[in-house]
Amino acid sequence: SFKKLHPQEFHRRFLGKGVRPDGREGLMSWRTPSIHRGSITTCNGSALVRMGGTTVICGVKAEVAIPDTNHPTTGFLVPNVDFPPIAGSQFKPTAPGEFTQSISEMIYRIVKGNNVLNLESLCIEPGKAVWTLHVDIVFLNYEGNPLDSALLALTSALADTKLPRVIYSEVEGTVRAIESFKERSVSLELKRIPFAATFGIFEGPENVEAGKAGSKAAMADPTEEEESVLLSTITIVVDGKSEDLMGTFGGQVPLPLLDICISQAKKRTLEIKKL
Protein backbone atom coordinates (compact mmCIF):
# COMPACT_ATOMS: atom_id res chain seq x y z
CA SER A 1 0.00 0.00 0.00
CA PHE A 2 2.98 2.32 0.45
CA LYS A 3 3.62 1.60 -3.19
CA LYS A 4 0.22 2.87 -4.22
CA LEU A 5 0.20 5.96 -2.03
CA HIS A 6 3.63 7.30 -2.78
CA PRO A 7 4.96 5.58 -5.87
CA GLN A 8 7.76 8.08 -6.33
CA GLU A 9 9.08 7.67 -2.82
CA PHE A 10 8.65 3.88 -2.91
CA HIS A 11 10.69 3.56 -6.04
CA ARG A 12 13.25 6.09 -4.98
CA ARG A 13 14.12 4.15 -1.85
CA PHE A 14 14.75 1.01 -3.85
CA LEU A 15 16.56 2.76 -6.65
CA GLY A 16 18.78 4.43 -4.07
CA LYS A 17 20.06 0.98 -3.22
CA GLY A 18 20.23 -0.02 -6.85
CA VAL A 19 17.41 -2.54 -6.69
CA ARG A 20 14.66 -2.60 -9.28
CA PRO A 21 11.04 -3.55 -8.48
CA ASP A 22 11.20 -6.61 -10.70
CA GLY A 23 14.24 -7.93 -8.87
CA ARG A 24 16.97 -6.77 -11.21
CA GLU A 25 20.19 -5.79 -9.51
CA GLY A 26 21.60 -2.44 -10.50
CA LEU A 27 20.27 0.50 -12.42
CA MET A 28 22.03 -0.51 -15.59
CA SER A 29 20.70 -4.03 -15.78
CA TRP A 30 18.49 -5.07 -18.65
CA ARG A 31 15.78 -7.64 -19.02
CA THR A 32 17.04 -10.52 -21.11
CA PRO A 33 14.90 -10.89 -24.18
CA SER A 34 13.76 -14.21 -25.58
CA ILE A 35 13.20 -14.40 -29.31
CA HIS A 36 11.20 -17.02 -31.22
CA ARG A 37 11.43 -16.81 -34.97
CA GLY A 38 9.25 -18.19 -37.70
CA SER A 39 6.14 -18.92 -35.68
CA ILE A 40 3.72 -17.37 -38.16
CA THR A 41 3.77 -19.55 -41.27
CA THR A 42 1.48 -17.31 -43.29
CA CYS A 43 4.05 -14.51 -43.13
CA ASN A 44 7.29 -14.35 -45.04
CA GLY A 45 9.07 -13.77 -41.77
CA SER A 46 8.08 -13.37 -38.16
CA ALA A 47 9.46 -13.07 -34.68
CA LEU A 48 8.03 -13.07 -31.17
CA VAL A 49 10.03 -11.16 -28.60
CA ARG A 50 9.54 -11.23 -24.85
CA MET A 51 11.34 -8.77 -22.63
CA GLY A 52 10.17 -9.30 -19.10
CA GLY A 53 6.42 -8.85 -19.35
CA THR A 54 6.51 -6.89 -22.59
CA THR A 55 5.52 -9.22 -25.42
CA VAL A 56 5.51 -8.13 -29.02
CA ILE A 57 5.12 -9.99 -32.26
CA CYS A 58 6.28 -8.85 -35.67
CA GLY A 59 5.19 -10.25 -39.01
CA VAL A 60 6.65 -9.42 -42.40
CA LYS A 61 4.45 -9.83 -45.44
CA ALA A 62 5.81 -9.30 -48.91
CA GLU A 63 3.65 -7.97 -51.69
CA VAL A 64 4.49 -7.08 -55.27
CA ALA A 65 4.02 -3.42 -56.11
CA ILE A 66 4.69 -1.00 -58.91
CA PRO A 67 7.67 1.17 -58.05
CA ASP A 68 7.72 4.96 -57.95
CA THR A 69 8.48 6.34 -61.43
CA ASN A 70 11.29 8.45 -59.97
CA HIS A 71 12.89 5.43 -58.28
CA PRO A 72 12.24 2.47 -60.57
CA THR A 73 14.48 0.02 -58.76
CA THR A 74 13.61 0.85 -55.18
CA GLY A 75 11.38 -1.39 -53.12
CA PHE A 76 9.40 -0.40 -50.03
CA LEU A 77 9.72 -1.20 -46.36
CA VAL A 78 6.60 -0.16 -44.48
CA PRO A 79 6.68 -0.55 -40.70
CA ASN A 80 3.58 -0.20 -38.58
CA VAL A 81 3.21 -0.43 -34.82
CA ASP A 82 -0.03 -1.30 -33.11
CA PHE A 83 -1.07 -1.42 -29.47
CA PRO A 84 -4.35 -3.32 -29.40
CA PRO A 85 -6.43 -3.30 -26.22
CA ILE A 86 -5.08 -6.73 -25.27
CA ALA A 87 -1.73 -5.12 -24.50
CA GLY A 88 -3.05 -3.18 -21.59
CA SER A 89 -6.07 -1.40 -20.20
CA GLN A 90 -4.72 2.01 -21.21
CA PHE A 91 -5.09 1.12 -24.89
CA LYS A 92 -8.52 1.68 -26.37
CA PRO A 93 -9.80 0.16 -29.60
CA THR A 94 -9.94 3.55 -31.33
CA ALA A 95 -7.67 5.16 -33.90
CA PRO A 96 -3.96 5.17 -32.96
CA GLY A 97 -3.20 7.85 -30.42
CA GLU A 98 -0.16 10.03 -30.00
CA PHE A 99 1.78 7.31 -28.16
CA THR A 100 1.31 4.71 -30.88
CA GLN A 101 1.97 7.11 -33.73
CA SER A 102 5.14 8.43 -32.16
CA ILE A 103 6.56 4.91 -31.67
CA SER A 104 5.60 4.14 -35.29
CA GLU A 105 7.32 7.27 -36.48
CA MET A 106 10.50 6.56 -34.50
CA ILE A 107 10.70 3.03 -35.90
CA TYR A 108 10.12 4.41 -39.37
CA ARG A 109 12.95 6.93 -38.99
CA ILE A 110 15.36 4.22 -37.89
CA VAL A 111 14.66 1.91 -40.82
CA LYS A 112 13.85 4.36 -43.59
CA GLY A 113 15.85 4.77 -46.71
CA ASN A 114 18.71 2.36 -47.14
CA ASN A 115 19.71 2.41 -43.49
CA VAL A 116 18.86 -1.17 -42.67
CA LEU A 117 18.06 -2.88 -45.92
CA ASN A 118 19.25 -1.96 -49.36
CA LEU A 119 15.89 -1.25 -50.99
CA GLU A 120 17.39 -1.87 -54.41
CA SER A 121 17.67 -5.53 -53.46
CA LEU A 122 13.88 -5.67 -53.45
CA CYS A 123 13.69 -4.95 -57.15
CA ILE A 124 12.18 -7.65 -59.33
CA GLU A 125 12.00 -5.86 -62.65
CA PRO A 126 13.08 -2.20 -62.93
CA GLY A 127 10.14 0.07 -63.47
CA LYS A 128 7.63 -2.75 -63.36
CA ALA A 129 7.71 -4.74 -60.16
CA VAL A 130 9.32 -4.43 -56.74
CA TRP A 131 8.70 -6.03 -53.38
CA THR A 132 6.88 -4.12 -50.67
CA LEU A 133 7.57 -5.45 -47.20
CA HIS A 134 4.80 -4.75 -44.77
CA VAL A 135 6.28 -5.03 -41.31
CA ASP A 136 3.53 -5.19 -38.72
CA ILE A 137 4.53 -4.93 -35.10
CA VAL A 138 1.80 -5.81 -32.63
CA PHE A 139 2.11 -5.62 -28.89
CA LEU A 140 0.45 -8.42 -26.99
CA ASN A 141 1.43 -7.25 -23.55
CA TYR A 142 2.89 -3.93 -22.58
CA GLU A 143 5.17 -3.68 -19.59
CA GLY A 144 7.45 -0.83 -20.45
CA ASN A 145 10.11 -0.02 -23.01
CA PRO A 146 8.19 -0.33 -26.27
CA LEU A 147 10.90 0.94 -28.59
CA ASP A 148 13.58 -1.60 -27.67
CA SER A 149 11.30 -4.60 -27.95
CA ALA A 150 9.57 -3.40 -31.12
CA LEU A 151 12.87 -2.81 -32.88
CA LEU A 152 14.24 -6.19 -31.73
CA ALA A 153 11.11 -7.87 -33.09
CA LEU A 154 11.45 -6.01 -36.37
CA THR A 155 15.10 -6.90 -36.94
CA SER A 156 14.54 -10.53 -35.89
CA ALA A 157 11.57 -10.85 -38.24
CA LEU A 158 13.51 -9.32 -41.12
CA ALA A 159 16.38 -11.71 -40.49
CA ASP A 160 13.84 -14.54 -40.61
CA THR A 161 12.20 -13.30 -43.82
CA LYS A 162 12.46 -15.34 -46.97
CA LEU A 163 11.22 -14.06 -50.28
CA PRO A 164 10.25 -16.49 -53.03
CA ARG A 165 12.40 -16.36 -56.11
CA VAL A 166 10.30 -14.72 -58.79
CA ILE A 167 10.59 -13.64 -62.34
CA TYR A 168 8.69 -10.93 -64.13
CA SER A 169 6.85 -12.17 -67.16
CA GLU A 170 6.72 -9.63 -70.02
CA VAL A 171 4.00 -11.52 -71.78
CA GLU A 172 1.58 -11.78 -68.90
CA GLY A 173 2.63 -8.55 -67.19
CA THR A 174 2.75 -10.34 -63.86
CA VAL A 175 5.23 -11.89 -61.51
CA ARG A 176 5.38 -15.61 -60.94
CA ALA A 177 7.47 -17.89 -58.79
CA ILE A 178 10.30 -19.85 -60.30
CA GLU A 179 9.88 -23.58 -59.83
CA SER A 180 13.11 -24.88 -61.28
CA PHE A 181 15.67 -23.67 -58.71
CA LYS A 182 16.59 -25.92 -55.84
CA GLU A 183 16.24 -23.07 -53.37
CA ARG A 184 12.71 -21.76 -53.53
CA SER A 185 13.39 -18.67 -51.53
CA VAL A 186 16.08 -16.17 -50.71
CA SER A 187 16.77 -14.46 -47.39
CA LEU A 188 17.09 -10.72 -47.00
CA GLU A 189 20.49 -9.22 -46.63
CA LEU A 190 20.49 -6.66 -43.84
CA LYS A 191 23.03 -3.88 -44.20
CA ARG A 192 22.82 -2.89 -40.59
CA ILE A 193 21.08 -4.31 -37.57
CA PRO A 194 19.81 -1.58 -35.26
CA PHE A 195 19.38 -2.27 -31.57
CA ALA A 196 17.69 0.25 -29.33
CA ALA A 197 18.68 0.90 -25.74
CA THR A 198 16.22 2.95 -23.72
CA PHE A 199 17.03 4.58 -20.43
CA GLY A 200 14.69 6.24 -17.99
CA ILE A 201 15.82 9.49 -16.42
CA PHE A 202 14.72 10.25 -12.91
CA GLU A 203 15.62 12.45 -9.96
CA GLY A 204 18.15 10.34 -8.19
CA PRO A 205 19.05 10.39 -4.51
CA GLU A 206 22.60 11.31 -3.68
CA ASN A 207 24.05 7.88 -3.12
CA VAL A 208 23.15 6.27 -6.43
CA GLU A 209 26.14 4.44 -7.84
CA ALA A 210 26.11 3.57 -11.51
CA GLY A 211 24.63 6.12 -13.85
CA LYS A 212 24.89 9.18 -11.65
CA ALA A 213 25.62 12.70 -12.80
CA GLY A 214 24.48 15.66 -10.79
CA SER A 215 21.06 15.07 -9.39
CA LYS A 216 19.68 13.07 -12.29
CA ALA A 217 20.25 9.38 -12.77
CA ALA A 218 19.48 6.88 -15.46
CA MET A 219 18.04 3.40 -15.28
CA ALA A 220 18.16 0.97 -18.14
CA ASP A 221 15.07 -0.61 -19.65
CA PRO A 222 12.29 0.86 -17.52
CA THR A 223 9.23 -1.26 -16.88
CA GLU A 224 5.75 0.23 -17.05
CA GLU A 225 5.69 0.62 -13.29
CA GLU A 226 9.00 2.45 -13.29
CA GLU A 227 7.79 4.70 -16.08
CA SER A 228 5.53 6.49 -13.65
CA VAL A 229 8.50 7.88 -11.71
CA LEU A 230 10.51 8.93 -14.72
CA LEU A 231 11.08 12.49 -15.82
CA SER A 232 11.83 11.36 -19.34
CA THR A 233 13.45 8.65 -21.40
CA ILE A 234 16.32 8.58 -23.82
CA THR A 235 16.76 5.94 -26.49
CA ILE A 236 20.03 5.32 -28.26
CA VAL A 237 20.04 3.12 -31.32
CA VAL A 238 23.29 1.33 -32.12
CA ASP A 239 24.13 -0.64 -35.23
CA GLY A 240 25.11 -4.19 -34.35
CA LYS A 241 27.50 -4.46 -37.26
CA SER A 242 29.54 -1.29 -37.07
CA GLU A 243 28.95 0.31 -33.66
CA ASP A 244 27.69 3.44 -35.37
CA LEU A 245 24.73 5.16 -33.85
CA MET A 246 21.52 5.12 -35.79
CA GLY A 247 19.18 7.27 -33.82
CA THR A 248 18.73 9.19 -30.61
CA PHE A 249 15.35 10.09 -29.21
CA GLY A 250 14.69 11.60 -25.84
CA GLY A 251 15.48 14.38 -23.52
CA GLN A 252 16.08 16.01 -20.22
CA VAL A 253 19.46 14.39 -19.98
CA PRO A 254 22.50 16.07 -18.48
CA LEU A 255 25.31 15.81 -20.98
CA PRO A 256 27.68 13.73 -18.84
CA LEU A 257 24.86 11.25 -18.24
CA LEU A 258 24.26 11.06 -21.97
CA ASP A 259 27.83 9.89 -22.45
CA ILE A 260 27.34 7.15 -19.87
CA CYS A 261 24.15 6.07 -21.62
CA ILE A 262 25.81 5.88 -25.00
CA SER A 263 28.57 3.60 -23.75
CA GLN A 264 26.02 1.45 -21.90
CA ALA A 265 23.97 1.24 -25.08
CA LYS A 266 26.97 -0.05 -26.98
CA LYS A 267 27.66 -2.67 -24.34
CA ARG A 268 24.06 -3.77 -24.43
CA THR A 269 24.19 -4.11 -28.22
CA LEU A 270 27.17 -6.45 -27.97
CA GLU A 271 25.23 -8.67 -25.58
CA ILE A 272 22.02 -8.76 -27.59
CA LYS A 273 23.77 -9.40 -30.86
CA LYS A 274 24.55 -12.90 -29.69
CA LEU A 275 20.91 -13.85 -29.51
Place this chain on the structure above:
Amino acid sequence: MKRSDGRTELLQMRPLSASVSLLSRSDGSARFAFGGAGVVCGVFGPAEGRGRDAAADGGSGLAAVRVSAGRGGGGAAGPGERLAELLVRRCCERVVARALFPRAAVAVTLQPTAAAAASLAAAVNAACLALLDAAVPLAALLAAVHVAVAPDGAICLDPDDAEVDAATSVHTFVFNNADDCLVEVVSEGIYSEAVFKQATAVAKEACSAIHAFYRQTFSQKLLSIN
Protein backbone atom coordinates in the same frame (compact mmCIF):
# COMPACT_ATOMS: atom_id res chain seq x y z
CA MET B 1 33.61 27.15 -48.93
CA LYS B 2 30.11 27.70 -50.15
CA ARG B 3 26.96 26.07 -48.86
CA SER B 4 23.96 25.51 -51.04
CA ASP B 5 22.26 28.75 -50.07
CA GLY B 6 25.30 31.00 -50.29
CA ARG B 7 26.50 30.85 -46.71
CA THR B 8 30.25 30.61 -46.34
CA GLU B 9 30.67 29.02 -42.90
CA LEU B 10 29.64 25.56 -41.80
CA LEU B 11 28.76 26.84 -38.36
CA GLN B 12 26.73 29.78 -39.55
CA MET B 13 23.00 29.85 -39.02
CA ARG B 14 20.64 31.45 -41.48
CA PRO B 15 19.56 34.96 -40.48
CA LEU B 16 17.30 34.62 -37.45
CA SER B 17 14.09 36.61 -37.40
CA ALA B 18 11.38 36.73 -34.80
CA SER B 19 8.44 38.82 -33.81
CA VAL B 20 5.94 38.55 -31.02
CA SER B 21 2.34 39.60 -30.43
CA LEU B 22 1.37 39.32 -34.06
CA LEU B 23 -1.98 37.58 -33.59
CA SER B 24 -4.77 39.55 -31.96
CA ARG B 25 -6.97 36.64 -30.84
CA SER B 26 -4.45 34.61 -28.91
CA ASP B 27 -3.07 35.23 -25.44
CA GLY B 28 0.42 35.13 -26.87
CA SER B 29 1.91 34.63 -30.26
CA ALA B 30 5.27 34.61 -31.95
CA ARG B 31 6.90 33.89 -35.23
CA PHE B 32 10.40 32.48 -35.42
CA ALA B 33 12.35 31.76 -38.58
CA PHE B 34 15.72 30.41 -39.61
CA GLY B 35 16.03 32.29 -42.89
CA GLY B 36 12.91 31.37 -44.83
CA ALA B 37 11.85 28.39 -42.73
CA GLY B 38 9.51 29.91 -40.19
CA VAL B 39 6.79 28.83 -37.85
CA VAL B 40 4.02 30.94 -36.34
CA CYS B 41 2.80 29.92 -32.93
CA GLY B 42 -0.31 30.92 -31.01
CA VAL B 43 -0.73 30.21 -27.31
CA PHE B 44 -4.05 30.13 -25.48
CA GLY B 45 -4.16 29.74 -21.76
CA PRO B 46 -3.87 28.76 -19.07
CA ALA B 47 -7.56 28.07 -19.44
CA GLU B 48 -10.12 25.65 -18.12
CA GLY B 49 -8.95 22.21 -19.07
CA ARG B 50 -11.26 19.50 -20.34
CA GLY B 51 -11.35 16.24 -18.40
CA ARG B 52 -9.13 14.39 -20.81
CA ASP B 53 -6.45 17.04 -20.64
CA ALA B 54 -5.69 16.32 -17.01
CA ALA B 55 -2.31 14.66 -16.69
CA ALA B 56 -2.54 10.95 -15.96
CA ASP B 57 -0.40 11.07 -12.85
CA GLY B 58 -3.42 11.17 -10.59
CA GLY B 59 -2.16 13.21 -7.68
CA SER B 60 -1.11 16.69 -8.65
CA GLY B 61 -3.32 17.30 -11.72
CA LEU B 62 -0.79 19.37 -13.55
CA ALA B 63 -1.79 21.37 -16.55
CA ALA B 64 -1.52 19.82 -19.98
CA VAL B 65 0.06 21.43 -22.99
CA ARG B 66 -1.79 20.66 -26.20
CA VAL B 67 0.05 21.07 -29.43
CA SER B 68 -1.50 20.98 -32.87
CA ALA B 69 0.86 21.23 -35.79
CA GLY B 70 -0.53 22.22 -39.15
CA ARG B 71 1.23 21.11 -42.24
CA GLY B 72 3.08 23.66 -44.35
CA GLY B 73 1.98 22.40 -47.71
CA GLY B 74 -1.60 21.67 -46.77
CA GLY B 75 -3.14 18.28 -46.20
CA ALA B 76 -4.00 16.24 -43.16
CA ALA B 77 -1.52 15.89 -40.36
CA GLY B 78 0.25 12.54 -40.36
CA PRO B 79 2.59 10.63 -38.01
CA GLY B 80 5.39 13.10 -38.76
CA GLU B 81 3.26 15.89 -37.36
CA ARG B 82 2.32 13.70 -34.39
CA LEU B 83 5.96 13.20 -33.51
CA ALA B 84 6.58 16.94 -33.87
CA GLU B 85 3.63 17.62 -31.58
CA LEU B 86 4.87 15.12 -29.03
CA LEU B 87 8.33 16.66 -29.01
CA VAL B 88 7.18 20.26 -28.75
CA ARG B 89 4.72 19.25 -26.05
CA ARG B 90 7.39 17.44 -24.04
CA CYS B 91 9.76 20.41 -24.32
CA CYS B 92 7.09 22.86 -23.26
CA GLU B 93 5.92 20.68 -20.39
CA ARG B 94 9.43 20.62 -19.03
CA VAL B 95 9.71 24.39 -18.78
CA VAL B 96 6.16 25.52 -18.12
CA ALA B 97 5.58 25.87 -14.39
CA ARG B 98 2.52 23.64 -14.54
CA ALA B 99 2.11 23.27 -10.81
CA LEU B 100 1.00 26.90 -10.62
CA PHE B 101 -2.26 26.21 -12.42
CA PRO B 102 -3.51 22.68 -11.86
CA ARG B 103 -6.38 21.29 -13.90
CA ALA B 104 -5.81 23.92 -16.55
CA ALA B 105 -4.54 23.54 -20.06
CA VAL B 106 -2.28 25.60 -22.24
CA ALA B 107 -2.95 25.19 -25.94
CA VAL B 108 -0.03 25.70 -28.28
CA THR B 109 -0.81 25.81 -31.98
CA LEU B 110 1.94 25.78 -34.55
CA GLN B 111 1.71 26.67 -38.20
CA PRO B 112 4.66 26.52 -40.57
CA THR B 113 4.78 29.54 -42.84
CA ALA B 114 6.51 27.96 -45.81
CA ALA B 115 5.61 24.98 -47.93
CA ALA B 116 9.08 23.60 -47.30
CA ALA B 117 9.55 21.01 -44.59
CA ALA B 118 8.44 22.55 -41.31
CA SER B 119 11.48 23.15 -39.21
CA LEU B 120 11.04 21.44 -35.87
CA ALA B 121 13.61 23.72 -34.32
CA ALA B 122 11.78 26.82 -35.50
CA ALA B 123 8.59 25.37 -34.04
CA VAL B 124 10.13 24.88 -30.59
CA ASN B 125 11.60 28.38 -30.64
CA ALA B 126 8.33 29.94 -31.78
CA ALA B 127 6.50 28.07 -29.02
CA CYS B 128 8.92 29.33 -26.38
CA LEU B 129 8.59 32.94 -27.54
CA ALA B 130 4.82 32.65 -27.72
CA LEU B 131 4.66 31.27 -24.18
CA LEU B 132 6.76 34.22 -23.01
CA ASP B 133 4.47 36.58 -24.87
CA ALA B 134 1.44 35.02 -23.20
CA ALA B 135 3.15 35.50 -19.84
CA VAL B 136 2.90 31.81 -18.98
CA PRO B 137 5.32 31.21 -16.10
CA LEU B 138 8.38 29.39 -17.37
CA ALA B 139 11.24 27.80 -15.49
CA ALA B 140 13.71 28.36 -18.30
CA LEU B 141 13.86 29.29 -21.95
CA LEU B 142 14.20 26.77 -24.74
CA ALA B 143 16.27 27.07 -27.86
CA ALA B 144 16.40 24.46 -30.60
CA VAL B 145 18.56 24.04 -33.65
CA HIS B 146 19.15 21.44 -36.36
CA VAL B 147 22.57 20.05 -37.20
CA ALA B 148 23.29 17.96 -40.30
CA VAL B 149 26.31 15.78 -40.97
CA ALA B 150 27.32 15.68 -44.61
CA PRO B 151 28.65 12.49 -46.25
CA ASP B 152 32.20 13.84 -45.97
CA GLY B 153 31.82 14.21 -42.21
CA ALA B 154 31.39 17.98 -42.21
CA ILE B 155 29.07 19.29 -39.51
CA CYS B 156 26.65 21.93 -40.81
CA LEU B 157 24.64 24.11 -38.48
CA ASP B 158 21.05 24.97 -39.44
CA PRO B 159 20.93 23.03 -42.71
CA ASP B 160 18.52 24.02 -45.44
CA ASP B 161 16.38 21.47 -47.31
CA ALA B 162 19.08 20.57 -49.84
CA GLU B 163 21.62 19.90 -47.11
CA VAL B 164 19.14 17.82 -45.14
CA ASP B 165 18.42 15.59 -48.15
CA ALA B 166 22.09 15.03 -48.80
CA ALA B 167 23.09 14.46 -45.18
CA THR B 168 24.03 11.12 -43.65
CA SER B 169 22.48 12.18 -40.38
CA VAL B 170 20.29 15.00 -39.13
CA HIS B 171 19.98 15.97 -35.49
CA THR B 172 17.68 18.30 -33.64
CA PHE B 173 18.88 19.57 -30.27
CA VAL B 174 16.95 21.55 -27.69
CA PHE B 175 18.79 23.23 -24.83
CA ASN B 176 17.57 25.45 -22.05
CA ASN B 177 19.40 28.38 -20.58
CA ALA B 178 19.35 27.14 -17.00
CA ASP B 179 21.61 24.12 -16.79
CA ASP B 180 23.85 21.79 -18.69
CA CYS B 181 20.93 19.60 -19.60
CA LEU B 182 19.92 18.47 -23.05
CA VAL B 183 16.18 19.07 -23.03
CA GLU B 184 15.43 17.04 -26.12
CA VAL B 185 17.31 15.33 -28.92
CA VAL B 186 16.09 13.60 -32.05
CA SER B 187 18.60 12.07 -34.41
CA GLU B 188 18.23 10.01 -37.49
CA GLY B 189 20.71 8.59 -39.91
CA ILE B 190 24.03 6.88 -39.39
CA TYR B 191 26.67 8.58 -37.26
CA SER B 192 29.44 7.72 -34.83
CA GLU B 193 29.57 8.65 -31.17
CA ALA B 194 32.39 11.15 -31.82
CA VAL B 195 30.40 12.95 -34.49
CA PHE B 196 27.40 13.04 -32.18
CA LYS B 197 29.44 14.65 -29.43
CA GLN B 198 30.77 17.26 -31.83
CA ALA B 199 27.28 18.00 -33.09
CA THR B 200 26.03 18.37 -29.51
CA ALA B 201 28.77 20.90 -28.72
CA VAL B 202 28.05 22.89 -31.88
CA ALA B 203 24.34 22.92 -31.10
CA LYS B 204 24.86 24.06 -27.51
CA GLU B 205 26.81 27.11 -28.67
CA ALA B 206 24.22 27.93 -31.29
CA CYS B 207 21.46 27.66 -28.70
CA SER B 208 23.14 30.23 -26.45
CA ALA B 209 23.23 32.55 -29.45
CA ILE B 210 19.51 31.95 -29.94
CA HIS B 211 18.84 32.74 -26.28
CA ALA B 212 20.65 36.05 -26.74
CA PHE B 213 18.51 36.66 -29.80
CA TYR B 214 15.36 36.16 -27.72
CA ARG B 215 16.52 38.89 -25.34
CA GLN B 216 17.02 41.20 -28.31
CA THR B 217 13.58 40.44 -29.69
CA PHE B 218 11.88 41.14 -26.41
CA SER B 219 13.81 44.32 -25.68
CA GLN B 220 12.68 45.61 -29.05
CA LYS B 221 9.09 44.83 -28.20
CA LEU B 222 9.30 46.45 -24.77
CA LEU B 223 11.07 49.54 -26.09
CA SER B 224 8.47 49.99 -28.79
CA ILE B 225 5.67 50.00 -26.20
CA ASN B 226 7.21 53.02 -24.55
